[in-house]
Amino acid sequence: MEVENAIKDMTAKDSFLSHFDLLDFSFDEEFSLDARNEAKELIQWLDFPTSKTEYWKYTRVNKITKGNYKVAAPENEIEIDLSVPTKNCVVLINGYFSEELSFFVPQEGIEFSSLSDAKKSSNVLKEHFNSLVKKDEIFAVINSAYHQDGAFMHVAKNVQAEEPYYILNLVDDENVVSNPRNFIFVEQGANAKVVLKTISTANSGSFTNMVSEIIVDRNAHFEINKIQDEATDSFQIATEQVTQADDSTFKINTFTLNGAIVRNNLNIDSLGKNTMTYLNGLYPLKGKQHVDNHTYLLHREPNGESHELYKGILGDASTGVFNGKVFVHREAQKTNAFQSNANIVMTDTATINSKPELEIYADDVKCSHGSTTGQLDEEALFYLRARGLSKESARAVLVNAFASDVVDMIGVEAVKDEIEKYIDDNYQGIK
Amino acid sequence: MISIKNLHASIEGTEILRGLSLEVKAGEVHAIMGPNGSGKSTLASVLAGRDEYEVTEGSVDFLGNDLLDMEPEDRSRAGLFLAFQYPVEIPGVSNINFLKTAINEAREKRGEEPMAAKDFLARVKEKSKLVELDGKLANRSVNEGFSGGEKKRNEIFQMAMLEPKLSILDETDSGLDIDALRTVAFGVNQLKTTDNASIVITHYQRLLDYIVPDFVHVLYKGRIVKTGTKELALELEEKGYDWIIKDLEEVSA
Numbered sequence: 001m002e003v004e005n006a007i008k009d010m011t012a013k014d015s016f017l018s019h020f021d022l023l024d025f026s027f028d029e030e031f032s033l034d035a036r037n038e039a040k041e042l043i044q045w046l047d048f049p050t051s052k053t054e055y056w057k058y059t060r061v062n063k064i065t066k067g068n069y070k071v072a073a074p075e076n077e078i079e080i081d082l083s084v085p086t087k088n089c090v091v092l093i094n095g096y097f098s099e100e101l102s103f104f105v106p107q108e109g110i111e112f113s114s115l116s117d118a119k120k121s122s123n124v125l126k127e128h129f130n131s132l133v134k135k136d137e138i139f140a141v142i143n144s145a146y147h148q149d150g151a152f153m154h155v156a157k158n159v160q161a162e163e164p165y166y167i168l169n170l171v172d173d174e175n176v177v178s179n180p181r182n183f184i185f186v187e188q189g190a191n192a193k194v195v196l197k198t199i200s201t202a203n204s205g206s207f208t209n210m211v212s213e214i215i216v217d218r219n220a221h222f223e224i225n226k227i228q229d230e231a232t233d234s235f236q237i238a239t240e241q242v243t244q245a246d247d248s249t250f251k252i253n254t255f256t257l258n259g260a261i262v263r264n265n266l267n268i269d270s271l272g273k274n275t276m277t278y279l280n281g282l283y284p285l286k287g288k289q290h291v292d293n294h295t296y297l298l299h300r301e302p303n304g305e306s307h308e309l310y311k312g313i314l315g316d317a318s319t320g321v322f323n324g325k326v327f328v329h330r331e332a333q334k335t336n337a338f339q340s341n342a343n344i345v346m347t348d349t350a351t352i353n354s355k356p357e358l359e360i361y362a363d364d365v366k367c368s369h370g371s372t373t374g375q376l377d378e379e380a381l382f383y384l385r386a387r388g389l390s391k392e393s394a395r396a397v398l399v400n401a402f403a404s405d406v407v408d409m410i411g412v413e414a415v416k417d418e419i420e421k422y423i424d425d426n427y428q429g430i431k
Numbered sequence: 432m433i434s435i436k437n438l439h440a441s442i443e444g445t446e447i448l449r450g451l452s453l454e455v456k457a458g459e460v461h462a463i464m465g466p467n468g469s470g471k472s473t474l475a476s477v478l479a480g481r482d483e484y485e486v487t488e489g490s491v492d493f494l495g496n497d498l499l500d501m502e503p504e505d506r507s508r509a510g511l512f513l514a515f516q517y518p519v520e521i522p523g524v525s526n527i528n529f530l531k532t533a534i535n536e537a538r539e540k541r542g543e544e545p546m547a548a549k550d551f552l553a554r555v556k557e558k559s560k561l562v563e564l565d566g567k568l569a570n571r572s573v574n575e576g577f578s579g580g581e582k583k584r585n586e587i588f589q590m591a592m593l594e595p596k597l598s599i600l601d602e603t604d605s606g607l608d609i610d611a612l613r614t615v616a617f618g619v620n621q622l623k624t625t626d627n628a629s630i631v632i633t634h635y636q637r638l639l640d641y642i643v644p645d646f647v648h649v650l651y652k653g654r655i656v657k658t659g660t661k662e663l664a665l666e667l668e669e670k671g672y673d674w675i676i677k678d679l680e681e682v683s684a
Contacts, residue, residue: 383519383573386479387589388507388533397532401523401572 012065013048019069019177020146029119035130039145046138058321058353059263059292064207064235069177071148074098078172080201085414088112089166090151095178095208097149098170109159110192111152115181118152124185125152132213132241134267140239143211147181150212153194154185155220161192164225164412171200171208171230182212184222188245191221193412198238200231207235214240216248218272223251225415230259232287239265246272246301253410254281255419256291266295271332273301281310282406282419284399284426285318285350292321299332299362306336311406312343313399313427314350323355326369330361339369344376344402396427432457432597432628433478433498438489439653440477447473449653450489455597458625462639462664463632465650466672471632472516474650475601479513480506494596508537510596514586514603521573526585527555529573530592537593558591562618580611587618598622598629604638616641636668649675 025036048065049056074093082091082101090112091101097114106112111122118125133140151167169180186192198208208230216222230236236259244250256262268277283291297306312320322341343352356369376398384394400423407423410416433455440448447470455461465471477484478491480503491498496509521529535545546554559569562584574582583603590598600619604612619629619642631642639647639661647664649657649672657663657675667675 377519377521379519380521380524382481382503383515383521384524384529384533385503386507386513386515387529387593388504388537389529390504390536391502393532393536394504397524397529398521401521404523 013043016048016065017043017142019071023071023146023148027116029126031126031129032119036145039141042135042141043138043145046136046141048138055294058319058323059261059290064237064261067175067177067205067207067235069175069207070173071095071178072173072176075172078170078201080170080199082168084166084168084195086163086166086195088163089168090114092149092151092167092169092180093172094170094176095148095180107159107162109156110161110165111154112165113152115147115150115152115183118154118183122152122154124154125183128185128213128215129183130213132215132243132269133211133239134241137239137265139209139237140211140241140265143179143181143209143239147179147211150181150183152183153192155187155190155192157187158189159187160190164193164195164414167194167196169196169198169208169210171198171204171206171234174202174204174206176204176206178206178208180208180210182210184212184214184224186216186220186222188218188220190217193223193225195225195227195412195415197227197229198236199229200234202231203233204231205233206230208237210236210238212238212240214242214250216242216244216250218245219247220245221249223411224253225410225412226252226254227257227415227418228255228259228262229257232258233260235259235261237263237265240267242266242268243270244268244272244275244277247274248272249276251278251409251411252280253406253415254293256281256283256285256293257422259289259291261290263292264294266293268297271297271299271301271304274303275301275305277304277306278409279306279308279310279324280406280409282403283311283320284313284315284403284423285320286315286426287318288316289318290321291319293323295324297324297326297337299326299328299335299337301331302333302335304332304335304337306338308339309406309409310341311403312341312352313346313402314343314352315346317347317349319350320352322353322371323357324369325357325359326367328358328360328362328365328367333362333364335362335365335367337365337367341371342402343373344399345373346376396424399423399427432459432494434492436490438474438477438491439487440473440484441487442473442484446487447484447653448477451650451654453648453655455628455630457628459646460623460629460631460642460644462644462647463630463650464634464636464647464664464667469650470653471650472601473653475513475516475599475632478506478511478599479503504536507533507593507595508540512590512593512595512598514583514590514598514600516601516603516605518574518582518586520575520577522575524573526569526571526573530589533593554592559588561591561621562587563614564588579606580608583607583611583615584618587615591618591622596627598627600629600631600633602632602634604633604635612638613641636664639664651676651679
């Protein structure tokens with residue numbers, strides 16, 4: 001029996017990996033090829049997670065891994081409005097860099113380019129590439145082995161980015177599998193904001209397996225706003241591997257607006273002294289969407305502070321998963337760690353699995369975690385209606401209010417507008 | 432203005448209102464008093480359209496509309512206002528923004544243009560002054576962190592903003608100190624015209640020193656059992672309800 005299962009699993013994995021057989025990585029640099037070979041070696045020992053894998057307990061990956069995918073180089077004509085409020089944008093199509101659609105006017109001290117361009121010239125990349133990715137996470141390792149391209153950003157010491165830098169990942173065909181790979185290094189005292197947006201042009205049945213490595217050096221400030229808005233029948237697994245040096249601030253805001261199955265693995269494996277970390281997420285779900293936010297935060301040094309706020313609005317037959325873990329090391333005294341997950345379940349058929357976790361080994365810390373799940377407040381709804389708001393408006397007002405503390409965390413005005421508009425449009429909002 | 436006839440209403444199978452009738456005309460102030468459990472708040476809830484209550488018999492005509500057939504928001508837009516006994520705290524919803532939405536939705540329904548921002552703000556300024564509601568409170572989340580008195584003043588402020596035809600004040604005076612009570616009553620009196628009317632539900636005669644009613648009704652076991660003028664309220668304050676109840680029992684015996 002066990003042998004049979006093993007063979008079956010191997011077949012699923014092999015069949016999935018066979019999609020990448022035809023990829024040509026001859027363009028690649030030696031250090032990157034080494035990373036690919038190491039990853040391919042690792043894959044042999046790894047399997048796709050099953051219902052017995054604790055880390056993946058609430059998310060079945062069968063639908064994702066059994067897709068009949070293709071690796072597709074970009075088409076020329078893109079029928080989508082790519083206008084973004086910035087002078088710097090890396091556009092990726094199906095995991096490939098689009099030279100035509102990307103544009104750059106980086107300020108002095110900021111390198112912003114495709115990953116493959118950076119591989120040729122960046123010493124920072126050469127030194128740190130693939131240094132953060134977990135070796136036992138099969139999807140991240142697959143990305144290391146088979147990524148085509150991605151975005152690269154390097155902010156030099158003390159440089160303050162004057163505007164947000166955009167990374168747009170576009171899926172432009174049906175049944176496309178892609179492994180976009182991003183690398184961001186923010187040097188000491190620097191400050192930058194990035195918007196990472198994943199979209200698709202059509203219903204696609206595609207799978208985007210994205211990995212971003214982010215290094216925030218001493219006293220640096222970095223914010224990333226992630227907007228996941230691919231087609232309704234698409235799949236996405238996004239992994240962010242983050243490390244924060246002393247006195248640095250890192251903020252990530254994750255907005256999951258669309259996609260059939262979306263899984264976010266957010267790992268902040270190393271935090272220096274006196275760090276500030278914000279992890280925020282909003283998932284307004286519809287239809288049969290399944291969205292799984294996994295976060296892991298390791299306070300390794302003293303005086304760190306982390307604030308985690310994830311909010312879900314679950315409609316129709318959607319499913320939300322929140323599993324956030326904060327680990328406070330023995331050495332990490334005076335840590336303040338706050339974790340909160342709140343959900344509104346709008347229907348009888350929507351589901352939420354919420355699991356906030358604290359594991360604390362230091363004795364002088366302030367930590368809290370909490371999870372709430374409920375319906376829209378009926379009393380508040382009646383109060384608003386009794387003052388003349390329609391039922392629809394009253395609902396929208398309450399949903400907006402619920403989401404507002406996450407939306408308020410967004411440091412990029414255009415993103416804030418976009419998310420507010422999304423909520424207004426989708427919950428019959430009012431101005 | 433409003434004509435309530437033989438109203439029967441129950442909650443979870445228990446009948447609370449048992450044939451209540453009441454007629455209120457424009458320009459009038461009616462006080463409804465009664466012992467605990469007599470159905471005072473149920474009347475307010477049924478008129479405002481709370482759906483936990485089931486109306487089993489009777490009718491309510493409000494300015495020519497079948498009130499019981501209307502959604503809560505349509506009742507409000509038609510000119511009915513309920514000042515809640517327990518105003519709800521709604522974190523994240525701005526007092527001002529939601530009132531603007533309420534006013535403009537009502538205007539839209541009537542086929543009118545939305546209110547100009549300037550006019551709206553002028554009205555906010557004028558009306559918050561009327562009930563001495565701090566400008567900061569007007570801008571905060573609805574009732575969040577407000578004291579009991581501030582919540583009630585906010586109710587009257589909203590009433591002033593919405594300019595209803597008929598206001599129902601559900602125990603607005605409960606829990607208020609005399610200063611807050613005076614302020615609230617002053618606001619209500621200032622809003623009184625010959626075109627509008629109020630139903631003041633209260634437990635205490637004290638309020639009626641400040642909001643002088645044209646009629647006082649005693650509600651008992653879901654029906655109005657006695658109607659008089661403001662002197663009746665004083666008599667109730669002095670003698671309680673027992674004498675009325677006793678009279679009733681003698682009649683039915």
